[in-house]
Structure formats: C-alpha cells, structure tokens
Amino acid sequence: MNVLIVIDTAEGIIKKSAFETLSYGADLAAQLGVNAVGLLPGATSEELGSLGQYGINKIVHVNPDQPRADDPTVLAGLIASVASTEQCDVIVFSHSLSGKSIAPIVSAQLKAGLVTGVVGLPDTGNGFVVKRAVFSGKAFSHVRIETPIKLISVNPNSYKVNTGGSPATVETLSLPTAAPRVLVTKRQKSSNELLLTEAETVVSAGRGLKGPENWGMIEELAKVMGAATACSRPVADAHWRPHNEHVGQTGVAIAPTLYVAIGISGAIQHLAGVNRSKVIVVINKDPEAPFFKAADYGIVGDAFDVVPAFTAAVKKLKGV
Amino acid sequence: MKILVCISKTPDTTAKIAFTDNNTKFDTAGVQWIINPYDEWYALVRAIELKEAKPDTVLHLATVGGADADPIIRKALALGGDEAYRINLDGADCYQVAFQLAQLISKGGYDLVLTGKETIDYNGSSLGGMIAGINYLPYISLATHLEIAENKAIVTREIEGGEEVCEVAFPLVVSAQKGMAEARIPNMRGIMAARTKPLSVVEPIAQDPLTTVTAFELPAPKAGVKLVAPDQVDELVRLLHQEAKVL
Ligand SMILES: Cc1cc2nc3c(=O)[nH]c(=O)nc-3n(C[C@H](O)[C@H](O)[C@H](O)COP(=O)(O)OP(=O)(O)OC[C@H]3O[C@@H](n4cnc5c(N)ncnc54)[C@H](O)[C@@H]3O)c2cc1C
Ligand SMILES: Nc1ncnc2c1ncn2[C@@H]1O[C@H](COP(=O)(O)O)[C@@H](O)[C@H]1O
Numbered sequence A: 001m002n003v004l005i006v007i008d009t010a011e012g013i014i015k016k017s018a019f020e021t022l023s024y025g026a027d028l029a030a031q032l033g034v035n036a037v038g039l040l041p042g043a044t045s046e047e048l049g050s051l052g053q054y055g056i057n058k059i060v061h062v063n064p065d066q067p068r069a070d071d072p073t074v075l076a077g078l079i080a081s082v083a084s085t086e087q088c089d090v091i092v093f094s095h096s097l098s099g100k101s102i103a104p105i106v107s108a109q110l111k112a113g114l115v116t117g118v119v120g121l122p123d124t125g126n127g128f129v130v131k132r133a134v135f136s137g138k139a140f141s142h143v144r145i146e147t148p149i150k151l152i153s154v155n156p157n158s159y160k161v162n163t164g165g166s167p168a169t170v171e172t173l174s175l176p177t178a179a180p181r182v183l184v185t186k187r188q189k190s191s192n193e194l195l196l197t198e199a200e201t202v203v204s205a206g207r208g209l210k211g212p213e214n215w216g217m218i219e220e221l222a223k224v225m226g227a228a229t230a231c232s233r234p235v236a237d238a239h240w241r242p243h244n245e246h247v248g249q250t251g252v253a254i255a256p257t258l259y260v261a262i263g264i265s266g267a268i269q270h271l272a273g274v275n276r277s278k279v280i281v282v283i284n285k286d287p288e289a290p291f292f293k294a295a296d297y298g299i300v301g302d303a304f305d306v307v308p309a310f311t312a313a314v315k316k317l318k319g320v
Numbered sequence B: 001m002k003i004l005v006c007i008s009k010t011p012d013t014t015a016k017i018a019f020t021d022n023n024t025k026f027d028t029a030g031v032q033w034i035i036n037p038y039d040e041w042y043a044l045v046r047a048i049e050l051k052e053a054k055p056d057t058v059l060h061l062a063t064v065g066g067a068d069a070d071p072i073i074r075k076a077l078a079l080g081g082d083e084a085y086r087i088n089l090d091g092a093d094c095y096q097v098a099f100q101l102a103q104l105i106s107k108g109g110y111d112l113v114l115t116g117k118e119t120i121d122y123n124g125s126s127l128g129g130m131i132a133g134i135n136y137l138p139y140i141s142l143a144t145h146l147e148i149a150e151n152k153a154i155v156t157r158e159i160e161g162g163e164e165v166c167e168v169a170f171p172l173v174v175s176a177q178k179g180m181a182e183a184r185i186p187n188m189r190g191i192m193a194a195r196t197k198p199l200s201v202v203e204p205i206a207q208d209p210l211t212t213v214t215a216f217e218l219p220a221p222k223a224g225v226k227l228v229a230p231d232q233v234d235e236l237v238r239l240l241h242q243e244a245k246v247l
Helices: A016-032 A049-054 A072-085 A097-110 A216-225 A233-237 A268-274 A290-294 A303-318 B037-053 B067-079 B094-108 B127-135 B188-196 B233-243
Strands: A002-006 A036-041 A058-062 A088-094 A113-118 A129-134 A139-145 A150-154 A169-173 A182-189 A201-205 A228-231 A258-262 A279-284 A297-300 B002-006 B009-011 B033-035 B058-064 B083-087 B112-116 B139-148 B152-159 B162-169 B172-176 B199-202 B211-217 B226-228
Touching: A002 A016, A002 A072, A016 A036, A016 A049, A016 A088, A016 A150, A036 A072, A058 A072, A072 A088, A072 A097, A072 B127, A072 B139, A088 A097, A097 A113, A097 A150, A097 B094, A097 B127, A097 B139, A097 B152, A113 A139, A113 B094, A113 B211, A129 B211, A201 A216, A216 A228, A216 A258, A216 A303, A228 A233, A258 A303, A268 A290, A279 A290, A279 A303, A279 B233, A290 A297, A297 B233, A303 B233, B002 B037, B002 B094, B002 B127, B009 B067, B033 B037, B033 B067, B037 B058, B037 B067, B037 B112, B037 B139, B037 B172, B058 B067, B058 B094, B067 B083, B067 B188, B067 B199, B083 B094, B094 B127, B112 B127, B127 B139, B127 B172, B139 B162, B152 B172, B226 B233
Parallel strands: A002 A036, A002 A088, A036 A058, A058 A169, A088 A150, A113 A150, A201 A228, A201 A258, A258 A279, A279 A297, A297 B226, B002 B058, B002 B112, B058 B083, B083 B199, B112 B172, B139 B172
Antiparallel strands: A113 A129, A129 A139, A139 B211, A182 B162, B009 B033, B139 B152, B152 B162
C-alpha cells in the first residue's frame, strides 16, 4: 500500500506548500517502506518529473487538458479514485485553504479518519498516531487514526523540504468527473503580493502605529526584508489595513521563520495566530508589553525611531 | 428558506491551556465557555441578517454536546433564531459529530447549513466539509460573503492569493469566516425571548469516531527575550543574521 500526496496548484502553478507535503509524503513512504505517489489534478504549466527532487517516485497527472475543477466535491472524487487505483492507504493534503475544503469531503466519502493541522511524521510503532496543533497553536495533541485508510493534512511551514531526489515518472490519466455544482463567476487576486501563509518573513504592525498613514515605513521594512505584511485585529477592524492581513485567533494563523511585531501588545488572541513562528522580534515602547514574553529578540523603543533604523541596518547587511 | 447554524462550545479565548490525567484530558477547572467566535460572529449573525431581510425564513441552531452546552445554545438563541437542537453526545471526533448533524440535516430539509471556519480549541476546519460529504451536498469553505438570490446562494470564498465568487443552487453547506458579518451583542429582549424558545434534546445515532486523541502536549517554553537597546539596531540585525540565521 502506498502514500498519495495531493499537490496544490493555483492557476496551474504549484504552491510552495506542495513542496512540503511532497517531502512529508516521501519521508512517510520511506518510513513505511512503500511508494510515494503525487497527484496533480488539472492543467499545469509546470514540468512534473522534477518533483522527484522531493523524494517521490511517481506523479499521476489527472485530466491535464482541463482546468483544475472548482468544486471541491469533484476534486474529492478524483482523489478517492486515484487512491484506489494506485493502492494508497494514506492520503496527504496540505492544511491550506484548498486542503481545508477538499480533505473533509474525501474523509466522508471514504469514511476514513482525517487529522488536520499535522506538524510531524506519524508514529507508526503502535497504530498510526500523528501530532497536530490544537488550541490555536497553544498546545499539541497526538491522534490515532483508527480506519484502514488514513488522511492527514500538514500545516504549512511545519515540514522541511527535501532536495536531491531523482526525477519521478509521470503518468497522465483521464478520469470522468462528477457534474460540478459550484460555479465560479469571478476570481480576483488580493493586493498582497506575497502570500501571508507562505512567507518566510512577516513584518506586522498594530495600533501602536497610530494610523494608516504611518504604514509606509512598515512596507519599506517589509520590502527590504522580502517579507509579507500583516497586522493586528483592531488595525484591520479600523480599515487601516485589508482584512486578509489580520493575523491571530480569528484571522490568519501563520508560522514564518521570522515574525517582526511592531507596536503590537501581544494579546493572547494575537499570539494564537503567530506562536508557531520560529523567531519572534518585538518592537514596542512599553517594556511591560506581554509580547516580550513570547519574543526571542526585542527592542524597547519608539517604532517611529526604531523602524527606519532597522530598515537602514537591513539594507546595509544586504548591501542595497 | 430554512437555515441551520451549527454552534459549538469552546473555551474562552483567554483560557489557560493545561491538561490533567497524565496529559490525556483538557483541564476545564476555571475555564469560561463561550460560543465559538466564528460560529457566533459570522455564521449566526449572517443567518440572522438573512432572516431580518426575509422574515419568513426559518432559522434553527444545532449543537452536538452534553447538557453543559445548554447555556451556550441559549446564549446563541438570545442573538436570534427560532429554535434549537442539542444532540446529546460528547463527540469524540469530528466525523462522529458531523454524522449526527448530517442526520438532523437530512431529516430537517434545510436549504442552507452554516458552520464556523473552525473551532478555536480543536481547529479542525473539517466539520462543514464532512457534513457535505456525508449528505452529498455542495460545500463552500472559508466564505467571506453570502447573498441569497432567487434559487441559489452567491458566496465569496477565500482561495490561495485571492477570492472567488461562486454560485451554488440550494441546498448547500458553507463555512463562515471574517468578512461575513459584524459581531453583535445580545439585548435584553433577545435574552428574555431565548428562555421560551424551544430547545429539543435529540438522542445520538450510533457511530464510532474514526480517530482517538491519545495525549496532549504543551510546547517547550521560550528561552526568554534577548533585549537590544533602541540605538543598537545594527546589533539586532547582526544577531538575526549570525545567531538566529533568519536574515
Ligand atoms: C474573541 C477575540 C478574538 C480576537 N482575535 C484577535 C486576532 O485574531 N488577532 C488580533 O491581533 N487580536 C485579536 N483580538 C484582540 C486582542 O485581544 C487585542 O485587543 C489586539 O490584538 C490588540 O491589538 P494591538 O496590539 O494592535 O493594539 P493595542 O493592544 O492597543 O497595543 C498597541 C501596542 O503598541 C505599543 N505602542 C504604542 N505606541 C508605540 C510606538 N510609538 N512605538 C512602539 N510601540 C508603541 C503599545 O505599548 C501597545 O503595546 C481578539 C479579541 C477577542 C476578544
Ligand atoms: N459539537 C459541535 N456541535 C455543533 N457544531 C459544531 C460542533 N463542533 C464543530 N461544529 C461546527 O463546525 C465548525 C468547524 O469545526 P471544526 O471542524 O471542529 O474546526 C465550527 O465552527 C462549528 O460551526
């Protein structure tokens, strides 16, 4: 029995989170002594054999002459069908927006146990037990999947990407699809160029910035760091920044390598969305701000002085 | 038009997260329980708005839980809704809960089922999709807008890097997130009215969970913050570059 990895694409381009799930699936297959098979539904402009570098053996490219289906039920049907023909009893998804919509449908269709938000490889010594984030990143749980078919969705930015595998074989397959019931009439890109959930570095600011007119220096710092921008909830609620930048318990949950929090107090609901960041830097003029307790590095100072100096120092480091 | 909103009970967002019984149970001592914020602020409030716009809309609420969920479902009824169901089961996993709700939904003949984006304790983000999968209903996840047209719903959902507008004929399942509505505060009239609204307790149908939680774990504590003087920003950049290796 093999491991199937569902490859996320947007407009035919493979998402960064897919490199993590492919690596996860390949390592899991190696642990179980089986093959790792990637599944890519719909048309793509990418060369698929090179996905072997993440350690997988084979790619099944389903319906390459059609755009990727918009209806998650249709995609779920394709996944279930390939899982059966490729004899896969573990299916790995990304816990991305698209994985969140498809994986639960596959779980219901196959009556297969699903664990979402997984942060590491399963313990297969005694059953099949996976570790996942719970309580908005404030804790973890270990969950045993009891069904013969096991579904996992891996948290973005929580698994290292493999390199150096040899090219995978690519097989194309045409499969009949169920009639779609979801009709997409309009699609629009958000202004945020770098996807917040995929960004390695995130520069975030809060109410300490006083008003939307002061975000120029935040965007400048983000630009020199190659970072995405984020904000606290009151900032989005006041329409200083777009809603999709709001991180925290009720916003987006992120896990970048570096999170820089400027003029944010560090309320528990904010921390819930960022506490899986690898390194946290806090800039706040109040030494008692709770965020310092969750930080790795900090500056007690006025953002209006520190941020421009920070930008200049990063520029100096990068030689720009 | 018949709408069902799925309501779950979660610990308050500031609750202390600790475990008992050799790290196998969540420590509920001193925990305040609330309506899961996504269910309350977005799914329920949007459903109430739809009923306000079309008063002949029937709005039901449902929760899967023990008697300790009654105060939560009453609180939800104080915001709005005609009546509520509590399926009397302490759900062990998402599938078991979804299965119960799916049976209630097929019996009730709802046009629209709304859930929150995720529960803030379990963070499954799965229940709506599982209900849709069990009952073969169309599913729109992570919706930011929802309008009702003649015989279809027009729903905006978040996708990687943007949004898309979808049209779906009834019946369907939608999970709601930020953008869908603005939070409301229950008023005295709502709280009084909620006391007399019907709350039916339904016995669960046998269905084993598909997964079992074996243990909980708290993350390792942070080593403590390293402070740099505000006029030493170069030093911070050096530390991030050489020590933390993140720049
Ligand atoms: C159910 C619930 C869910 C919530 N979900 C979220 C969520 O998802 N995300 C979220 O962010 N919040 C959330 N909140 C709100 C949260 O509790 C806080 O109110 C919010 O995070 C505070 O935002 P802030 O830090 O930007 O503002 P404030 O708390 O006002 O903090 C501003 C900070 O800026 C500092 N400051 C001021 N001037 C300067 C200066 N010149 N230079 C440097 N520092 C300065 C201050 O010292 C202060 O620490 C939620 C709340 C509830 C009840
Ligand atoms: N026990 C429950 N009873 C009713 N609805 C629930 C229950 N658990 C979860 N839900 C709903 O499903 C959504 C997603 O939950 P989850 O998949 O657990 O993250 C929640 O926002 C609720 O709307």
